[in-house]
Amino acid sequence: MIDRDKAFRTLSEYGQEHLMAHYDELDESEKKDLLDQIGIIDFSVLDNLDAEKNSNSVRGVFEPLGAVTIDDIASNSVNYEKTGIEAIKSGRVAAVLLAGGQGTRLGFDKPKGMFNIGVDKELYIFQCLINNMLDVVKLTGAWIPLYIMTSEKNHNETTAFFAEKNYFGYDHGYIRFFIQDMAPSVDFNGKIMMESRSRISVSPNGNGGWFSSLVRAGLLDEIKEKGVEWINVFAVDNVLQRIADPGFVGAVIESGMQSGSKVVSKAFPEERVGVLCLEDGMPSIVEYYEMTEEMRTLRNEKGELAYKYGVILNYLFNVEKLEEICDRKLPIHVVEKKIPYMAENGELIKPDTPNGHKFETLVLDMVHMQDSCLAYEVVREKEFAPVKNATGTDSVDSARELLKANGIEI
Numbered sequence: 001m002i003d004r005d006k007a008f009r010t011l012s013e014y015g016q017e018h019l020m021a022h023y024d025e026l027d028e029s030e031k032k033d034l035l036d037q038i039g040i041i042d043f044s045v046l047d048n049l050d051a052e053k054n055s056n057s058v059r060g061v062f063e064p065l066g067a068v069t070i071d072d073i074a075s076n077s078v079n080y081e082k083t084g085i086e087a088i089k090s091g092r093v094a095a096v097l098l099a100g101g102q103g104t105r106l107g108f109d110k111p112k113g114m115f116n117i118g119v120d121k122e123l124y125i126f127q128c129l130i131n132n133m134l135d136v137v138k139l140t141g142a143w144i145p146l147y148i149m150t151s152e153k154n155h156n157e158t159t160a161f162f163a164e165k166n167y168f169g170y171d172h173g174y175i176r177f178f179i180q181d182m183a184p185s186v187d188f189n190g191k192i193m194m195e196s197r198s199r200i201s202v203s204p205n206g207n208g209g210w211f212s213s214l215v216r217a218g219l220l221d222e223i224k225e226k227g228v229e230w231i232n233v234f235a236v237d238n239v240l241q242r243i244a245d246p247g248f249v250g251a252v253i254e255s256g257m258q259s260g261s262k263v264v265s266k267a268f269p270e271e272r273v274g275v276l277c278l279e280d281g282m283p284s285i286v287e288y289y290e291m292t293e294e295m296r297t298l299r300n301e302k303g304e305l306a307y308k309y310g311v312i313l314n315y316l317f318n319v320e321k322l323e324e325i326c327d328r329k330l331p332i333h334v335v336e337k338k339i340p341y342m343a344e345n346g347e348l349i350k351p352d353t354p355n356g357h358k359f360e361t362l363v364l365d366m367v368h369m370q371d372s373c374l375a376y377e378v379v380r381e382k383e384f385a386p387v388k389n390a391t392g393t394d395s396v397d398s399a400r401e402l403l404k405a406n407g408i409e410i
């Protein structure tokens with residue numbers, strides 16, 4: 001633990017002395033709690049508030065990137081699957097589930113994966129994902145090591161839930177949990193916010209933090225000891241996605257590329273998915289909110305969207321390459337958010353409009369650090385049912401329809 005003076009020096013270096021304004025009024029355990037938080041926060045992220053204007057907004061020259069299409073895959077599936085099954089059977093494939101988030105946008109104040117998407121029966125989001133993995137376990141006869149990233153906010157609830165549900169039938173010897181690192185939240189003047197007199201406002205540092213958090217948790221050694229070569233990283237919110245999909249794994253291995261990304265053909269220009277493309281000749285993803293109107297709507301000579309391959313947040317990375325790039329800093333995205341904060345009178349306020357910034361690294365920036373990335377096109381109706389909102393597009397309702405259409409009882 002750092003002492004009071006050291007904490008104060010660190011804060012003054014970054015103009016954040018106000019975090020200790022109430023220090024003398026705190027009891028001993030609160031004092032310790034506050035100093036512990038100051039001790040672990042990486043204050044250097046604050047530098048991005050100025051640097052942001054320069055670094056993240058300057059992008060290279062974009063070009064569309066081709067994919068192995070649904071038709072290509074159909075004609076090579078036997079071959080791809082054979083290669084993928086071999087890799088899975090020999091323990092060369094693991095999976096990482098990004099589950100640090102809460103179900104806030106669904107109106108659900110628990111880990112998102114604990115949301116029950118079932119109608120006539122219980123069917124949790126986590127359960128859908130595990131069931132999808134169990135299909136591959138059945139096919140290959142091999143358990144795929146699964147690493148689940150939680151956050152400080154939802155770790156205890158998530159681990160207790162999995163234990164209570166007996167890991168939904170997955171061999172829990174193959175499941176490990178690790179906690180995502182946190183970053184502080186700031187107001188529009190760059191001052192870190194407080195949630196109470198002894199609690200600094202922090203939030204998970206974006207889904208790009210998964211690899212460094214995994215390394216910090218000491219799990220990379222285990223991954224290497226097991227002989228894992230490929231890691232399939234996937235998001236919690238797509239209940240139809242295939243995980244450690246032998247066809248995808250096999251196609252990436254056969255292609256000789258360093259990484260792979262599952263993609264869908266975008267349904268319409270404004271669809272809220274990032275697009276996989278080339279930036280200065282290297283694979284890159286441009287998020288939906290970063291795309292220019294021209295990039296969103298440009299058509300090729302066939303009349304299709306030029307940037308048509310949307311990512312579904314299901315990537316395959318090579319462990320050796322990840323180790324090589326892990327010392328390189330991922331760009332930090334400064335994102336406007338609604339951040340609960342303590343007012344002058346000590347009351348916790350939950351704002352209705354954005355009132356500050358959070359700092360996030362994004363997994364998609366790791367794609368730009370790869371020499372190559374195979375875009376692997378999947379059938380959206382079969383593999384893409386994102387649960388982002390309570391109703392409407394990409395919602396609980398639309399995901400339920402898609403689950404039913406795929407013969408899954410809900």
Ligand SMILES: CC(=O)N[C@H]1[C@@H](OP(=O)(O)O)O[C@H](CO)[C@@H](O)[C@@H]1O
Nearest residue numbers: 272273274311312313362363364386
């Ligand atoms: C930072 C990140 O990984 N963003 C992802 C993620 O976006 P959301 O803003 O979380 O919906 O999921 C999309 C797929 O549902 C994917 O297209 C996009 O690239």
